[in-house]
Amino acid sequence: MKSRKPAPAHVSRPPRRAVAGRRPAPITLKVGSEYYVLASSGATTGASRVLAHAQSFAVFDTTGDIALSPLEALGLFHRDTRFLSRFEILVDGKAPCFLNSYLSDDNAELRINLTNPHLRAKGGAISLPRTSIQLERSWVLEDAALFHRLTARNYTRDRVRLPIDLFFGSDFADLFEVRGVKRKRKGKRARPKKTRDAVTLSYRGLDHVVRTTELAFDPKPVHLGSECASFILELEPDQSVTLETRITCRLEPPPAASGSAPNFDRALSARREEISERDSQWAKLSTSDDLFNRLLRVSMADLTSIIGGDSKGNFMMAGIPWFATLFGRDSIVTSLFLLAFNSNIAGQTLRALAAMQGTRIDDTRDEQPGKIVHEVRAGEMAATGEIPFGRYYGSVDSTPLFLWLVGEYARVTGDLTIAHELWPNVQRALEWIERWGDIDGDAMVEYSRRTPRGLSNQGWKDSFDSISHSDGSLAKAPIALAEVQGYLFAAYTRIGEVAGWLGRTEVAGKLARRAAALKGAFLREFWLERSGMLALALDGDKRPCEVMASNGAHAIATGLIEGDHAAAMCQRLLAPDMFSGWGVRTLSANERRYNPMSYHNGSVWPHDNALVAMALGRTGDRQGVIKILEALFDAGGRLQIGSLPELLCGFERSPEIGPVPYPTACHPQAWSAASVFAIVQSMLGLSVLGAEKRVTIESPALPPWLEWLKIEDLRVGAETVSLLLRRTDGAVAVEVLKKPHSVTIEVRE
Numbered sequence: 001m002k003s004r005k006p007a008p009a010h011v012s013r014p015p016r017r018a019v020a021g022r023r024p025a026p027i028t029l030k031v032g033s034e035y036y037v038l039a040s041s042g043a044t045t046g047a048s049r050v051l052a053h054a055q056s057f058a059v060f061d062t063t064g065d066i067a068l069s070p071l072e073a074l075g076l077f078h079r080d081t082r083f084l085s086r087f088e089i090l091v092d093g094k095a096p097c098f099l100n101s102y103l104s105d106d107n108a109e110l111r112i113n114l115t116n117p118h119l120r121a122k123g124g125a126i127s128l129p130r131t132s133i134q135l136e137r138s139w140v141l142e143d144a145a146l147f148h149r150l151t152a153r154n155y156t157r158d159r160v161r162l163p164i165d166l167f168f169g170s171d172f173a174d175l176f177e178v179r180g181v182k183r184k185r186k187g188k189r190a191r192p193k194k195t196r197d198a199v200t201l202s203y204r205g206l207d208h209v210v211r212t213t214e215l216a217f218d219p220k221p222v223h224l225g226s227e228c229a230s231f232i233l234e235l236e237p238d239q240s241v242t243l244e245t246r247i248t249c250r251l252e253p254p255p256a257a258s259g260s261a262p263n264f265d266r267a268l269s270a271r272r273e274e275i276s277e278r279d280s281q282w283a284k285l286s287t288s289d290d291l292f293n294r295l296l297r298v299s300m301a302d303l304t305s306i307i308g309g310d311s312k313g314n315f316m317m318a319g320i321p322w323f324a325t326l327f328g329r330d331s332i333v334t335s336l337f338l339l340a341f342n343s344n345i346a347g348q349t350l351r352a353l354a355a356m357q358g359t360r361i362d363d364t365r366d367e368q369p370g371k372i373v374h375e376v377r378a379g380e381m382a383a384t385g386e387i388p389f390g391r392y393y394g395s396v397d398s399t400p401l402f403l404w405l406v407g408e409y410a411r412v413t414g415d416l417t418i419a420h421e422l423w424p425n426v427q428r429a430l431e432w433i434e435r436w437g438d439i440d441g442d443a444m445v446e447y448s449r450r451t452p453r454g455l456s457n458q459g460w461k462d463s464f465d466s467i468s469h470s471d472g473s474l475a476k477a478p479i480a481l482a483e484v485q486g487y488l489f490a491a492y493t494r495i496g497e498v499a500g501w502l503g504r505t506e507v508a509g510k511l512a513r514r515a516a517a518l519k520g521a522f523l524r525e526f527w528l529e530r531s532g533m534l535a536l537a538l539d540g541d542k543r544p545c546e547v548m549a550s551n552g553a554h555a556i557a558t559g560l561i562e563g564d565h566a567a568a569m570c571q572r573l574l575a576p577d578m579f580s581g582w583g584v585r586t587l588s589a590n591e592r593r594y595n596p597m598s599y600h601n602g603s604v605w606p607h608d609n610a611l612v613a614m615a616l617g618r619t620g621d622r623q624g625v626i627k628i629l630e631a632l633f634d635a636g637g638r639l640q641i642g643s644l645p646e647l648l649c650g651f652e653r654s655p656e657i658g659p660v661p662y663p664t665a666c667h668p669q670a671w672s673a674a675s676v677f678a679i680v681q682s683m684l685g686l687s688v689l690g691a692e693k694r695v696t697i698e699s700p701a702l703p704p705w706l707e708w709l710k711i712e713d714l715r716v717g718a719e720t721v722s723l724l725l726r727r728t729d730g731a732v733a734v735e736v737l738k739k740p741h742s743v744t745i746e747v748r749e
Contacts, residue, residue, distance in 0.1 A: 048074070049101060049110050050320050050668060051141040052305045053271065055079050055378070056249065057320050058146055063098045064112035064137045065089065068169065073178055073321035076146050076213075078249035080325070080379030082178060083213045086169040087247070089137070089150065091162065092119050096135050103642075105297065106279075107305040108271045110139040116162070132156045133235070142267040148245040149264040154235035162233040166245065169227055170213045172203035174381040179322060183386065192226035197261075199226060207383035210252040218244045218261040278304045283341040283714045285680065288707035291637060298642035299676050302668035303338070307345070315352035316345055319646055319666030326376045328353055328398030329460055330671055332405050337610060337674035339405075340681060340688045343413045343715065346405055350418055353402055354425040358393050358432070363450040366394035366458075370432030372402040374458075387453075394454040395462075396447035399429050399437065400487040404558075407494020410501065414690030414717040419498045426495060430511075433488065439478045443514070443521045444485050444538075448477035459484060460608075461551070461586065465593060466600040467537050470546045472592035475539040482534050483554030483611075485522050489515055490558040501691070522560055526552075532568045534561065548572060548588035550608050556615035567619050573612055574624055581653020582635040583609045583628065589650075596650035596660075603662060606632055606644040607671035610678040617682030622701035625683045630703060632675070635659040644672040684709070684725060685748075690717040698748045700725055700732040716743045 049060045056078040060066055066074045068086040076084035089096060099113035114135040119128040134153045139146065154160050177183060190202035197220035201213045221229040233241045246262035285296050308317040308326065317323070318330035331353070335346035358371035365388050366374075374395035382390035406426055410419045419426075437445040447458040455462050459481040467475045496511035526535045528544060534552030535544035553573055556566045572578065577588040580596075583604035587594050594602045609628050616624035631653075636644050638658040646669040649660035666672075680686075685698030695716055702709060702725065712722040722737035723745070734747045 049103060051103075051107070051110055051139060051146075052317075052320055052324065052668070053141045054143050054309050055324075056141060056144050056146075057306075057324050058084075058139065058141050059321055060110065060139065062101050062112075063096075063114065064101060064110065064139060070171065070173070070178070073175075076141075076247060076249065077175060077321065077324065078144050079251070080175045080377050080382065081211055081249075082173045082175070083170055083211065083249040084146065084168065084247050085171040085173065086167060087148070088167045089114075089135070090165045090167065091116050091133075091135070093163075093165070094119070097130060105301065106272060106275045107301040108140060108275055109268055112137045128156075128160060128162075133160065133162060138264065140264060140268045140271055142271050144249040145267065146247040147262055147264045147267045148247070150243045151240055152233050152235060152242075153240040154237055157237050159237070160233075160235045162235060164231045164233055164243070166217075166229045166231075166243075167227060168199075168215055168229070168247075170201045170203070172201075172205070172211055172213075174379040175322070175324075175377075176379065176381050176387050181381070181387065183381070187380070194224060194226065196220050196224070199224060199229075201226075205380040205383075207380045209380065209383070211380075212250045214246075214248045214250065216246045216248070216260075216262055275301075275304055278307065278344075281342050281344045283720075284712040285341070285677075285709070286712075287709045289705060292633065292706065295633060295636055295643060295676055299644070299673040302643050302673040303334070303345070303670060306668055306670060307348075313352045313355070314348040316349050316670050318671075319669035322664070322666055323669075325378070326352060326356075326373070328372045328374050329395050329401060332398065332401040333607060334670040334674045335405055336401075336408060337607075337671065337678035339408060339412045340686065340714070341677055343409065343415075346409050347418055350402070350405060350409065350422060353398075354422050356391060357425055357428060364388060364453075365390070365392045366450050366454050367391075368393070368432060368436040370399070370428035370430075371436065372398040372429065374398055374455075388451060392454065394449055394451075394458050396437070396445060396458045396481065397460065397484045397487050399432055400445065400484065400491040403429050403491035403495050404487055407491070407496075407498050410498045410691065411494060412688050412690050413715070414693065416498070416501060419502065423502070426498075430495070433491075442480075442525075442542075443517045444480045444525075445488050446478035446480045446538075448479070448540075459551075461600040463598070463600045465598075467545060468547060468591075468593050469539075469543075470592065475537055475545050476541075478540050480538040482526055482536060482549075482551040485518060485526070486555030486558035486560045489518055489522075489555075489560040492518065493559070519560060522555070523565065526555075527561075527565055533572050534565075534569055547591050547593075548578065549591075550578070550584055550586050550612060553584075553608075553612040553615040556618055557611045559618065562618075566615070567621075570612075570616050570619050570621060570624065573615070574627065579627075579631075580604055580650050581631060582648055582650075582659045583631045584612045585650040587650075589652075597662075599647070599662075602650040604635075604648040604650050605646070605672070606675040610671075610675035610682075613679045613682040617685060620699060622683060622685070622699055625679060626701060626703045629676075629679045629683060632679070641667060643668060644675060645669060646672050680709070688714065688716055690715070692744075693717050693719070693742055694744045694746065695721060695723075696746045696748065697723075697725075697734055700734065700747075702727045702732050710737075712737070719743050721745065 047062050051058045058076045059074050066087040075082040094117045096114040101112040115131045116133040118130045121127040136151045138149045187205040193200040198216040204210050223230040244262040306317045315326045316331045316334045318327040331349045335349045356373040358367040371393045375389045375392045377389040381387045439446045456464050492511045492515035496508045499508040536547040536549040537545045577590045587601045596602045613625045613628045645667040646665040647662045684700040687696045708726040710724045713720045719740045721739045724735040
């Protein structure tokens with residue numbers, strides 16, 4: 001409920017959106033098994049703006065406000081806690097009029113243009129007409145501090161006296177509370193501490209940690225309460241006045257007021273300097289199409305903005321707002337997609353995951369020795385055990401994906417440093433596969449959760465109902481997923497190569513035999529001859545789930561299935577029951593559990609489509625890859641959010657309706673933003689082999705709306721090359737713009 005304390009005397013009551021009232025009826029959206037996102041119906045339709053840095057992120061509405069809304073992910077979050085749940089501007093008691101808002105190209109700054117509403121004197125006459133005052137507000141996030149700047153400029157010919165109120169507050173809600181998980185008890189709020197220009201809000205959680213939010217204002221307000229800072233701006237004609245606020249998140253011990261004034265410009269400069277340094281690590285992609293360039297640019301900015309970090313190092317977070325943390329699977333797949341264009345992200349992610357590798361048997365969090373972590377949480381509910389995700393290992397694919405990334409990193413970069421450094425982790429991961437992953441000794445990896453509080457399904461489709469038989473009945477554990485066997489094959493193949501480079505010939509031979517055994521077993525058990533497709537999974541009785549789903553594409557992308565079987569499966573993936581027009585669905589529209597509005601049973605995921613594109617690329621179907629690219633590119637353009645969201649609903653494309661956003665989808669989201677880079681590689685048949693100082697381009701293709709595509713500063717080992725691919729006479733010509741003598745570039749038709 002919103003506060004009912006009186007506002008300062010000169011301020012009328014806030015408008016309806018800013019006072020207590022009935023919220024829309026909630027809807028429940030499954031994410032996983034018992035853990036879900038619960039959001040008001042209003043939350044599913046509103047636009048938002050996001051800033052992210054390190055272990056913090058902030059979500060605003062389009063006006064730059066943080067409206068008090070318990071079940072919407074608006075606010076400033078730090079380490080899985082909402083430290084600011086309200087920050088709203090009122091002008092003489094009224095909401096300002098919205099003009100526009102936008103993120104800077106580097107995602108460092110959110111800027112909003114507002115203007116004053118009609119302001120009336122006591123008799124009702126208009127004392128200041130609308131659009132007399134420009135109100136430009138800006139936000140920047142630097143680590144655990146959020147900076148706000150409001151500049152008011154008077155465009156009238158008269159002196160103006162303008163009352164401004166900044167309403168603020170913090171509910172210190174755990175992120176899982178915002179997602180909708182109910183709590184039986186909560187910690188205690190302390191009385192706010194105030195000075196002339198700062199307020200400190202505090203909360204002691206059930207984990208005995210004190211969390212504080214300090215708001216510091218410059219200049220000091222004319223009145224400062226525990227929920228509102230009030231200012232009177234005296235503006236001469238053409239004069240501008242600026243107010244700055246710094247909101248700082250801190251964990252125990254509770255701080256005294258810092259005493260230093262907010263400094264928006266310093267924070268923005270520091271953030272931009274860091275972003276610029278990270279941008280320099282990327283190869284540069286540009287094309288003849290401005291809209292496609294924007295998709296590439298915004299996707300890169302999204303990815304740079306959600307690189308997180310803690311004492312273990314930097315890593316790629318999964319997505320904002322629900323998954324703003326290290327996720328083994330998501331972070332690894334993102335790194336794989338980006339490896340050719342930015343290998344630093346992979347190196348950082350591998351080290352962070354290795355530091356959290358499982359060391360013991362702990363059924364309460366599905367941990368075994370050698371297993372790679374699924375999810376890491378830092379909030380109060382994780383610390384108290386109210387949720388099992390403080391450090392949770394319930395994913396069957398993170399471990400083989402980790403191995404695949406270690407091997408692929410060495411292959412693409414030619415750098416064996418990480419392979420040497422993490423070889424003990426590699427050995428433990430291989431031991432986990434042999435001892436714990438392959439439950440029944442059939443050469444494949446299965447899962448079965450050990451804690452009833454964990455995820456019942458532990459592949460990337462981790463909804464409770466995502467793995468089923470053709471009659472709609474749910475598969476029983478232990479379950480072997482099609483895509484996981486592909487990741488396992490890639491792990492054996494790539495780590496086997498690395499073992500050979502490191503002189504570990506015995507290990508290399510063993511892994512080659514495992515890969516061969518897996519390839520034979522997979523084709524025998526998963527290929528459904530009657531329907532010409534791969535099964536979704538094998539259940540606990542080794543009965544195939546005869547369901548047409550996208551999972552099999554992942555097995556093709558890794559090379560586990562090849563030849564005619566791969567080509568037949570790829571044709572099925574592009575058939576109308578699978579291809580919606582906006583991308584390939586997770587589940588065929590002909591299946592019993594199909595629902596285009598479900599999380600995993602008929603929706604369209606960009607990262608899943610990128611793996612479909614990789615599968616198509618392996619079979620040589622470049623036009624199929626372009627079909628995937630065009631579908632997602634069109635969807636992103638119609639949604640007008642710059643980059644691709646976590647997922648879309650799987651409704652069929654038609655001229656009357658555009659792509660349907662999935663309620664509560666994350667955006668920005670790591671593997672969705674990275675998808676376009678993986679698809680471009682598949683479209684060009686591009687492979688970077690740093691270990692061999694070689695780049696190969698096989699049967700490249702470009703869509704008809706792209707005249708050319710340029711790749712600059714593509715790293716090949718210690719060198720860089722630049723290439724221009726141009727469409728000419730129905731083919732694609734490759735021009736080498738820069739190449740050292742030590743690097744070979746091969747173009748194959």
